Amino acid sequence: MTEVRFTVNGAAQCAEVEPRLTLADMLREECGLTGTHLGCEHGVCGACTVLMDGLPVRGCLVFGVQAEGADIRTVEGLAAPDGTLNVLQRAFQAQHGLQCGFCTPGFLMLATWMLEQPGGVDEARLRDVLASNLCRCTGYQNILAAVRAAAQEMGVWKG
Amino acid sequence: MNWVGRRLPRSEDPPLLRGEGRYVPDIAIGARVVRFLRSPVASGRITALRPPAEMPPGCLFVTGADLAEVQPIKPGLRRFNYRAVEQPVLPIERVHFVGQAIAAIVAPGAALAEDLLEACELDIAAEDPVIGFDAALAPDAALVHPIAPGNVAVEGELRPEAFAETLASAAHMVEFAFRSGRQSAMPLEGRGGVAEYDRATGRIRLSASAQMPHQLRTGIAQLLGMPEADLQVIAPDVGGGFGQKMALFPEYPVLVWLARKHRGRFAWVEDRNENLIASAHSRDQRHVLRAGFDAEGRLLALEADILADVGAFSVFPTTCAVEPLMALAEYPGPYKVPAYAVRTRGVLTHTCPMAPYRGVSRPVITFGIERVMDRAAAALGLAPDEIRRRNLHDVFPARSATGMVLDEASYIQALDEAVHILDIPAFRARQAAARAQGRYLGLGLSVFNERTGYGTPAFAARSMDVVPGYEVVDIAMLPSGEVEARIGSSPHGQGLRTTLSQIIADRLGLDPGHIRIIHGDTDRTPYGWGSFASRSLVIGGGACQVAADKLADKLRRGAARLLQCEPSDVTLRDGNAVAGAASMPIAELARLAHQRSELLSDAIGFNLAETGQYDPGGTFSNACHAAIVEVEAETGHVRVERYLVVEDAGRIINPMIADGQVQGGVAQGIANALFEEVIYAPDGTPLTGTLADYTPPTCAEIPEIEIHHLETISDATITGAKGLGEGGSIGAPAAIANAISDALSPFGVDVAEFPATPPRIRALVRGRAPRA
Ligand code: FES
Ligand code: FES
Numbered sequence: 040m041t042e043v044r045f046t047v048n049g050a051a052q053c054a055e056v057e058p059r060l061t062l063a064d065m066l067r068e069e070c071g072l073t074g075t076h077l078g079c080e081h082g083v084c085g086a087c088t089v090l091m092d093g094l095p096v097r098g099c100l101v102f103g104v105q106a107e108g109a110d111i112r113t114v115e116g117l118a119a120p121d122g123t124l125n126v127l128q129r130a131f132q133a134q135h136g137l138q139c140g141f142c143t144p145g146f147l148m149l150a151t152w153m154l155e156q157p158g159g160v161d162e163a164r165l166r167d168v169l170a171s172n173l174c175r176c177t178g179y180q181n182i183l184a185a186v187r188a189a190a191q192e193m194g195v196w197k198g
Numbered sequence: 199m200n201w202v203g204r205r206l207p208r209s210e211d212p213p214l215l216r217g218e219g220r221y222v223p224d225i226a227i228g229a230r231v232v233r234f235l236r237s238p239v240a241s242g243r244i245t246a247l248r249p250p251a252e253m254p255p256g257c258l259f260v261t262g263a264d265l266a267e268v269q270p271i272k273p274g275l276r277r278f279n280y281r282a283v284e285q286p287v288l289p290i291e292r293v294h295f296v297g298q299a300i301a302a303i304v305a306p307g308a309a310l311a312e313d314l315l316e317a318c319e320l321d322i323a324a325e326d327p328v329i330g331f332d333a334a335l336a337p338d339a340a341l342v343h344p345i346a347p348g349n350v351a352v353e354g355e356l357r358p359e360a361f362a363e364t365l366a367s368a369a370h371m372v373e374f375a376f377r378s379g380r381q382s383a384m385p386l387e388g389r390g391g392v393a394e395y396d397r398a399t400g401r402i403r404l405s406a407s408a409q410m411p412h413q414l415r416t417g418i419a420q421l422l423g424m425p426e427a428d429l430q431v432i433a434p435d436v437g438g439g440f441g442q443k444m445a446l447f448p449e450y451p452v453l454v455w456l457a458r459k460h461r462g463r464f465a466w467v468e469d470r471n472e473n474l475i476a477s478a479h480s481r482d483q484r485h486v487l488r489a490g491f492d493a494e495g496r497l498l499a500l501e502a503d504i505l506a507d508v509g510a511f512s513v514f515p516t517t518c519a520v521e522p523l524m525a526l527a528e529y530p531g532p533y534k535v536p537a538y539a540v541r542t543r544g545v546l547t548h549t550c551p552m553a554p555y556r557g558v559s560r561p562v563i564t565f566g567i568e569r570v571m572d573r574a575a576a577a578l579g580l581a582p583d584e585i586r587r588r589n590l591h592d593v594f595p596a597r598s599a600t601g602m603v604l605d606e607a608s609y610i611q612a613l614d615e616a617v618h619i620l621d622i623p624a625f626r627a628r629q630a631a632a633r634a635q636g637r638y639l640g641l642g643l644s645v646f647n648e649r650t651g652y653g654t655p656a657f658a659a660r661s662m663d664v665v666p667g668y669e670v671v672d673i674a675m676l677p678s679g680e681v682e683a684r685i686g687s688s689p690h691g692q693g694l695r696t697t698l699s700q701i702i703a704d705r706l707g708l709d710p711g712h713i714r715i716i717h718g719d720t721d722r723t724p725y726g727w728g729s730f731a732s733r734s735l736v737i738g739g740g741a742c743q744v745a746a747d748k749l750a751d752k753l754r755r756g757a758a759r760l761l762q763c764e765p766s767d768v769t770l771r772d773g774n775a776v777a778g779a780a781s782m783p784i785a786e787l788a789r790l791a792h793q794r795s796e797l798l799s800d801a802i803g804f805n806l807a808e809t810g811q812y813d814p815g816g817t818f819s820n821a822c823h824a825a826i827v828e829v830e831a832e833t834g835h836v837r838v839e840r841y842l843v844v845e846d847a848g849r850i851i852n853p854m855i856a857d858g859q860v861q862g863g864v865a866q867g868i869a870n871a872l873f874e875e876v877i878y879a880p881d882g883t884p885l886t887g888t889l890a891d892y893t894p895p896t897c898a899e900i901p902e903i904e905i906h907h908l909e910t911i912s913d914a915t916i917t918g919a920k921g922l923g924e925g926g927s928i929g930a931p932a933a934i935a936n937a938i939s940d941a942l943s944p945f946g947v948d949v950a951e952f953p954a955t956p957p958r959i960r961a962l963v964r965g966r967a968p969r970a
Contacts, residue, residue, distance in 0.1 A: 067224075071227075074216070074218065074219075075217070076223070077223065079470040079888070081470065081888055081890070084386065086386060114215075115217045115218075117216070117217075118215070122216060124212060124215055128212075135854045135858045137211060138438070138858060139386070139387070139437045139438040139691030140211075140219050140435065141219075141221065141386045141437030142386050143215060147215070166898055169897050170897050173894055174386065175440075176691050177858060177861060177862050178861035178863075178866075178926075179896070179897035180902055
């Protein structure tokens with residue numbers, strides 16, 4: 040067992056984990072943050088996407104121990120503490136960007152990262168980045184529409 | 199205020215968006231971890247099966263021998279030629295496909311369970327497996343199951359008198375032999391369950407990622423010989439199903455058995471590899487069609503020879519007949535045909551069993567008939583839309599070739615609308631200009647109808663032992679005036695909580711926010727069939743409407759008593775019961791009905807609860823899909839440039855959700871047409887066990903999908919709504935294949951196998967020079 044200290048959504052965390060435990064499993068099982076989902080556990084689907092020190096990572100391809108000292112952001116950190124949805128989450132609801140919701144946390148974190156990058160987002164960039172993740176339900180159109188709408192509302196859309 | 203027809207945002211969304219959904223893997227945390235030892239060979243005799251030499255404390259090893267009292271899974275069909283293949287929950291003697299669960303390991307944690315799995319001792323005397331139609335149907339083929347001679351598990355045949363003469367008399371004959379690749383529904387969340395023993399009551403609660411919780415409960419209780427009342431099944435948030443999660447998989451009775459025997463909490467969450475090789479597949483079919491047309495392009499006779507690979511077992515409750523019999527029943531879709539002869543066979547092989555998947559056989563039959571229409575059009579010198587127009591049913595109600603009633607629909611109007619939107623002459627000019635530059639564009643049409651919302655009569659005709667169909671809804675108004683509706687349907691992404699609340703809101707004059715839909719819990723919902731077959735909005739929605747109307751009557755009777763008028767004078771709207779100038783809040787009426795019953799009980803009794811039931815015969819929605827593709831002849835790459843859907847699903851309850859269903863269905867259909875295929879090696883080893891080998895499309899491959907709605911209201915359903923959950927998947931493979939074929943027409947080749955992957959397209963054009 041190895042001790043790992045890191046922050047999740049701004050709160051300090053400490054976990055005792057086996058070195059082979061993935062970051063996604065550590066977040067789910069040790070931190071109780073079950074919003075991060077596992078769709079393949081081999082790096083393809085992106086359902087497990089979280090932000091680690093400002094970059095999107097596949098939570099299933101990173102070991103928990105690699106998070107030592109890292110700043111992690113997960114889907115649970117997006118809404119306000121009272122549950123009020125943020126711009127991106129609201130756009131997903133308004134544009135029907137989710138059906139079963141299983142892929143949704145991964146897409147939300149990926150899009151959160153993209154929208155925070157300097158330089159803004161255009162159509163090509165939108166498709167290019169969101170093609171990292173799989174959704175089986177929506178056919179993607181409304182996910183793209185939701186992120187586009189959020190980018191517009193945030194003033195970073197360069198359509 | 200009318201709520202039906204509005205793009206109401208989904209009430210399901212906020213918790214899912216906050217990461218607060220509760221899926222099975224979330225409920226599994228802290229339970230004892232179950233992992234299954236799976237067969238590495240396709241066929242053989244188990245000669246040794248032993249636990250790891252060292253089993254740490256708290257660990258268990260469970261084999262078929264431990265489950266001696268548990269009955270095998272044996273789905274029934276009352277047909278003389280159905281071979282009722284049994285599947286032992288865990289086999290003792292033989293294995294039948296790679297991935298079949300043989301034993302279970304239980305450990306306190308996942309990593310230890312997986313370590314132990316690798317240390318189990320398993321020896322299987324491997325035998326040559328039966329893989330593929332040719333091997334299975336060879337005269338000297340080994341039998342997958344001795345009770346199924348010739349490896350045929352189910353068979354069906356229709357042949358009207360003098361069929362051969364009618365076919366022979368046709369001016370033009372089109373023959374088309376084609377193959378549909380095996381596909382996986384691949385919900386993003388795999389299967390999984392958590393079974394928990396409640397020491398206070400002795401009951402088991404099974405939370406499972408399932409589409410039919412009540413069937414799972416009944417089925418498991420029967421297998422285990424336990425009191426059904428001791429089992430509660432919950433379908434919590436479910437991460438997609440598409441048919442795959444209808445089945446009673448063997449892993450679930452093992453979990454319940456463990457929880458009962460060891461009085462604890464046991465969880466199994468499959469990984470993607472298990473999902474791809476051992477859950478359920480679909481669509482592995484081969485059809486040979488012979489279609490006779492008259493000189494004007496009218497279809498006179500159609501003969502179909504259908505083979506459907508059903509894998510090694512039959513799934514409960516739908517049975518392995520679901521694909522072969524659906525294909526038999528529904529050719530030739532929306533087209534008139536005076537004479538139809540068909541033979542269909544469900545063929546057993548040493549591969550993963552088949553379950554229904556979005557569209558069931560209809561993506562395959564639509565591919566078949568739509569390719570035939572294009573081939574016939576080319577032979578007769580007709581435009582693809584014109585030959586369809588000449589053959590589509592246009593007088594309703596019509597009878598299909600197999601006697602199904604086709605209710606009011608818009609087959610020709612949908613086609614005309616699509617043709618109008620597409621501007622085909624402009625496309626042909628663009629296509630010609632592109633060809634001159636060595637670029638190959640093509641346009642493909644796909645017209646189909648989709649049988650949806652069919653109740654008990656339709657399923658009874660299939661002679662299943664378990665006949666699904668009806669839905670029951672229990673509705674009650676609480677003293678606060680809020681409404682609870684308990685439904686037997688079991689949504690898993692379709693947004694039923696929202697759409698059903700819209701239907702009920704209109705009937706009761708309430709805001710949908712005051713209506714709770716309760717589902718997916720056998721303790722809290724009436725017995726029902728779950729969500730599949732594009733049925734829930736039609737049948738569950740119909741039952742909601744019936745229940746709400748009865749409740750509305752009761753409310754009107756109560757209000758009439760208090761407002762001193764006739765019930766027929768009362769209308770319910772905007773939260774009030776109104777009679778002329780007098781009115782009262784419905785919430786106040788609800789409070790009085792419960793807490794001052796002496797004022798009302800002789801008019802309405804002692805509750806505001808009603809039950810609605812609905813069991814329709816079925817209704818056909820319809821659509822015309824059109825795809826424009828560009829094919830790169832050298833690489834075989836296909837780019838979908840445009841995708842159009844003109845869809846008629848009757849009354850649309852929530853256009854936003856309806857479009858989402860169409861978009862998601864089309865994406866799966868495009869995946870079926872171009873990208874996804876489950877592949878087995880000749881020795882029965884699955885070669886597509888990861889998402890790097892089995893390749894669902896991303897947003898880079900799926901185009902914008904343009905959707906136009908027609909709204910033909912038939913009297914086949916009480917809400918006017920027809921189902922549309924599967925149509926997207928049904929239409930897309932044909933539209934894409936026809937578009938590719940149109941693009942490649944200068945090479946004199948067309949598509950007869952899907953998915954039309956780059957290697958297959960390169961093989962088609964190899965060695966051929968395009969005609970100018
Ligand atoms: S679960 Fe990590 S990429 Fe699929
Ligand atoms: S909403 Fe179901 S996988 Fe994306």
